[in-house]
Amino acid sequence: MKSLAQKLWVSLCLFLLVTIIFAYFLSDYLYERLYVNNVEAELITLGEQIRKDYEGGVVPDSFIKNVEWLNSKTPYEVFAVRNPRELSACVPFDIDYEALIGPNERTELLANVTVTKVGFEERFGRTLVSVVVPLLDGDRLQGIIYLYFPLVNITELTSNITWYWLFGSFIFIFFVLFIGMKAVQVISRPIEEMKKAAEKVSEGNLSARVTVSSNDEIGQLAQSFNEMAEALQKEDQRNKNFLATVSHELRTPISYIKGYIEALQLNIISEEKRDDYMMIVQRESQRMEKIVGDLLELMKMETAQFSIEKLPLVLAEIIRQSLDNVKPAAEEKGLFVSVSLDEELIIFGDEGRIEQIFYNVFSNSLRHTVNGGISISLFAEGEFAYLVIEDTGSGIPEQDLPKVTERFFRVNKARSRKDGGSGLGLSIVKNLVMLHEGELKIQSRVGEGTKVTIIFPLFVDKSS
Structure with missing residues (x-):
């Protein structure tokens, strides 16, 4: 070839x-x-x-x-x-x-x-x-x-100029071939570099880069290659970090389960504590199941395999359904739930996924609130519906706000493990909101509470 x-x-x-x-x-x-x-x-x-x-x-x-x-x-x-x-x-x-x-x-x-x-x-x-x-x-x-x-x-x-013509032709061919040789080298050098760099990338060396020496199509191709290699390197590092985090997250419940089961098998605990140990094993098993389930769902959302079925939905009804699931936990902790809803707002979305968004945000706000409670308001501005959830919880440090929607990120890791959070809830919420062409905003102050704003485009009936 x-x-x-x-x-x-x-x-x-x-x-x-x-x-x-x-x-x-x-x-x-x-x-x-x-x-x-x-x-x-x-x-x-x-x-x-x-x-x-x-x-x-x-x-x-x-x-x-x-x-x-x-x-x-x-x-x-x-x-x-x-x-x-x-x-x-x-x-x-x-x-x-x-x-x-x-x-x-x-x-x-x-x-x-x-x-x-x-x-x-x-x-x-x-x-x-x-x-x-x-x-x-x-x-x-x-x-x-x-x-x-x-x-x-x-x-x-042409007899009188034949020799001049031949000499001129020789000079012309020489210069054309010389310039052509230089042009071939200039054109082929970056492509050859890209070929070698691509081979290195295919072998796993994602740090390979090529020199961008021009602004033409080949230079743009070289720049695109570098950007692709950099993106691959970042994704590779992200995957490594993700696997390390998953291993770390699963190691804790696995070690708990393994330790308590061994204690039960060896009969080294008293009868009155066996039920407590069994509850701990069950709790950690459920936590592992939730982590794996959330993780699989999140991975599907980031691929073409995930799809949602959109229908016109009355937002106020779904908010009430989601609140019914979290109110017992709020009452148990003695927290108030204040609600102000515009009953006429309709969006185009997947009912199950919208309810999942609301449940995750409501339960997350209640989980981190000890005194006071949460207030929920739904209103319209222009062509968008705004759902604002404000709590009086512990709040989130300003430096952590950009990271709270990352997978497995926790502001208080010890507390989250205790209450069984997977660290994937807000990541799932963010992806589901984006799939509905919406926007998720989070504002917070430590010691004062957190404000979560979810924005959806309003449904427009084009048939009328």
Whole structure:
């Protein structure tokens, strides 16, 4: 298989070959169009000028002698004869009278039309251009003026400059090949670098980069490659961190379960504590199940395998359904739940997923609130529905706010493990909100509480 450089060289050589062939045919065309036509035009012009001296009647001897004198002064051969058959005595080659002036040509001459002929003459070894100008007296052809000129071959025209042409051609080819070689190197070098870098990336070396030396398409391709490699490197590091975090998150409940089961199997605990140990094992098992379940769901959301079924939904109804699931926990902790809802707001979404968003946010607010409670308000601004959830909880440090929607991020890790949180809730919420073309905003102050704002586009009935 040919390399790119080889293909470029072949293309360059083909280009030169096509250029040479084109130059040859162009020169032949110009020879035909310019040189031949120019000679023909000059012969016709000269013949027309000579005919002006003819005054009619029988062509006088003085007119013929004047033409003979003119013949010695011009580069063309010019003859005037009363009868075309007399031409054979004038020209130094065999002339076919019937071919020169046949019925068609005679008709044209009688119509006072100049006749031109172009043909190869063996005696001269070159093409002959001839012109026949009629000498008419009324409707009678009294004689003709015959002009001809043997064309110079194109090789004869260029004979004096052949060596210059060859030398110039050599210089031209040398410079074209030299410049072509440099161009091939310039073009192929970054591509070769990208090839080597791609091989390194495929082998697992995601730090491989290429040098961006231009702003053209190849330079943009190199820049895109670097950006791709950087993205892959970040994603690889993210996956490593994610796997490390997953391992860490699962290690704790697994170690709990393993330790308590071994204690139960070895009967090293009292009967009154067996139930407590079993509850701990059950709790940690449920926690593992929740982590794995949330993780699988989150991974599906980030792929094309996840889909939602959207329908027009009344937001206030779904908010109430979600609150019914968390109110017992709020009452148990003695927290208030304040609600202010616009009953007419409708969005286009998946009911189950919208309820999942609300449940996660409501339960998360209640989990981190000890005194006071949460207030929930739903209202419209422009073409969007705003759901605002404010709590009086412990709050989130300002430096942690950008990270709270990351997978497994916890502001208070010890507390989250105790209450069984997976650390994936807000990540799931963020992805579900984005799938509904919405926006999630979180504001918080330590010791004062947290404000979560969820924005959805309002449903517009296009059928009406």
